[in-house]
Amino acid sequence: MARTQRTPFVILGLLGLSGRQPRSGYEIKKAIDTVISHVWSESLGQLYPVLKQLTAEGLVSAQDRKEGRRKKIVYTITPKGKERLHSWLESQVELSKPRDELILKLFFGSETEVAVLIRHLEAHRDRTKAILSQCLEWQKQKDRNSVRSRPFLLITIRAGIALSEASLRWAEESLETLRAMPARKAKP
Amino acid sequence: MARTQRTPFVILGLLGLSGRQPRSGYEIKKAIDTVISHVWSESLGQLYPVLKQLTAEGLVSAQDRKEGRRKKIVYTITPKGKERLHSWLESQVELSKPRDELILKLFFGSETEVAVLIRHLEAHRDRTKAILSQCLEWQKQKDRNSVRSRPFLLITIRAGIALSEASLRWAEESLETLRAMPARKAKP
DNA sequence: TTTGGCATGTAATCCGTTACATGATTAG
DNA sequence: CTAATCATGTAACGGATTACATGCCAAA
Numbered sequence: 001m002a003r004t005q006r007t008p009f010v011i012l013g014l015l016g017l018s019g020r021q022p023r024s025g026y027e028i029k030k031a032i033d034t035v036i037s038h039v040w041s042e043s044l045g046q047l048y049p050v051l052k053q054l055t056a057e058g059l060v061s062a063q064d065r066k067e068g069r070r071k072k073i074v075y076t077i078t079p080k081g082k083e084r085l086h087s088w089l090e091s092q093v094e095l096s097k098p099r100d101e102l103i104l105k106l107f108f109g110s111e112t113e114v115a116v117l118i119r120h121l122e123a124h125r126d127r128t129k130a131i132l133s134q135c136l137e138w139q140k141q142k143d144r145n146s147v148r149s150r151p152f153l154l155i156t157i158r159a160g161i162a163l164s165e166a167s168l169r170w171a172e173e174s175l176e177t178l179r180a181m182p183a184r185k186a187k188p
Numbered sequence: 189m190a191r192t193q194r195t196p197f198v199i200l201g202l203l204g205l206s207g208r209q210p211r212s213g214y215e216i217k218k219a220i221d222t223v224i225s226h227v228w229s230e231s232l233g234q235l236y237p238v239l240k241q242l243t244a245e246g247l248v249s250a251q252d253r254k255e256g257r258r259k260k261i262v263y264t265i266t267p268k269g270k271e272r273l274h275s276w277l278e279s280q281v282e283l284s285k286p287r288d289e290l291i292l293k294l295f296f297g298s299e300t301e302v303a304v305l306i307r308h309l310e311a312h313r314d315r316t317k318a319i320l321s322q323c324l325e326w327q328k329q330k331d332r333n334s335v336r337s338r339p340f341l342l343i344t345i346r347a348g349i350a351l352s353e354a355s356l357r358w359a360e361e362s363l364e365t366l367r368a369m370p371a372r373k374a375k376p
Numbered sequence: 377t378t379t380g381g382c383a384t385g386t387a388a389t390c391c392g393t394t395a396c397a398t399g400a401t402t403a404g
Numbered sequence: 405c406t407a408a409t410c411a412t413g414t415a416a417c418g419g420a421t422t423a424c425a426t427g428c429c430a431a432a
Contacts, residue, residue: 006287009292010292013292013295013299016296016299017296017298017299018298018299035295036292036295037286038286039288039291039292039295040286040287040292041286041287082299085296085299086300089293089299089300089304090300090304092308092311093289093290093293093308093311094289095289095315096287096289097229098226098227098228098229099194099228099229099284100228100284101194101281101282101283101284102281103224103227103344104197104201104224104228105277105281106343106344106347107201107223107224107227107340107341107343107344108201108204108205108273108277108340109339109343110205110206110340111201111204111270111273111274111277112274112278116277116278120280120281123281124281150298151297151365151369152294152295152296152297152298155294155295155297155362155365156291158358158362159294159355159358162354162355162357163351163354163355165354166350166351166353166354166355167347167350167351167354169350170347170350173346174343174346174347177339177343
């Protein structure tokens with residue numbers, strides 16, 4: 001048996017947030033890819049089947065809608081769906097198994113050239129910088145609107161800031177260490 | 189098609205590290221669960237088949253060994269395996285899709301009680317504290333032996349320290365925010 | 377007209393986990 | 405004697421990704 005499905009709960013959560021309009025699968029995907037992009041990810045090939053599954057279980061309800069001339073299927077969470085969402089939110093956080101390819105490669109660093117590791121770290125640094133400035137931008141926008149209106153969004157954003165700042169500092173520090181090393185393999 | 193297999197490369201990496209004795213599947217599992225436990229994880233049900241697969245491909249070779257009275261199968265990396273390892277180390281780091289259940293639950297925080305979120309955060313804080321002190325312990329041990337002897341292990345450990353310190357600070361900060369909030373749901 | 381975004385879906389594939397199964401050895 | 409650890413495996417299951425397939429609409 002594989003681990004339990006988590007996709008249903010992102011959907012339920014996104015549809016369940018108070019004051020939300022009904023959303024289509026495509027819109028849910030876009031929401032995931034923007035607001036919570038560095039916390040979660042889903043593929044459309046997973047979203048559509050799960051949306052059907054949730055409809056069959058009566059956790060969401062589907063409505064056909066014509067917007068302009070385009071037609072789409074929008075979903076609304078049902079009371080039963082809200083219940084399911086609540087009990088998931090209350091259940092223990094399931095920790096995901098770590099799988100950090102960058103650090104793993106650094107751990108095996110003695111088996112390759114230092115220049116390779118530097119390249120990996122620089123790429124990581126650049127990616128992390130981009131995420132950090134994205135998060136800082138969001139934080140600034142939230143501050144402009146009142147802080148207390150959406151405290152949970154802010155907590156999420158601040159997690160992104162804290163983690164990427166730390167990762168950035170570690171990357172810079174490690175780059176210095178590596179640059180001070182001889183250019184050859186550590187153990188040729 | 190699912191994403192490409194990564195298990196072979198942890199095995200190859202662990203067997204490839206210079207100055208390593210041949211290891212059995214069970215020993216590889218133990219190595220993963222200790223030295224790189226917060227960077228990577230594998231199940232035995234995955235390790236044994238992959239070990240066979242690697243043997244069939246000629247990337248590792250298997251030897252039966254009697255240690256004391258117990259018998260085990262130990263594996264050694266072959267030149268072909270070393271090659272494969274090197275080219276993987278040189279290839280671009282594949283970034284894993286984020287899936288952080290804790291932050292996701294906090295993002296949906298308005299749909300549950302603050303007390304629930306506090307419970308989740310406290311559990312996270314405690315887990316993270318444990319990891320941090322584990323890493324600090326390892327760092328101290330490495331410092332006693334010369335620092336320059338195994339720079340890559342130190343970099344790995346320092347990643348663990350940096351990330352868990354940041355996560356810890358964020359958790360404490362968020363806990364304060366939540367404790368200052370009314371005990372009811374944010375949006376009842 | 378053609379590129380790109382909106383929109384929904386299915387099929388193939390497979391990585392990895394959990395559970396099951398078995399047995400030897402050692403420490404309490 | 406019995407629980408834990410060492411040790412190796414197989415089977416079932418399923419979650420999730422990638423690739424494929426299709427079509428509309430708007431803008432450049």
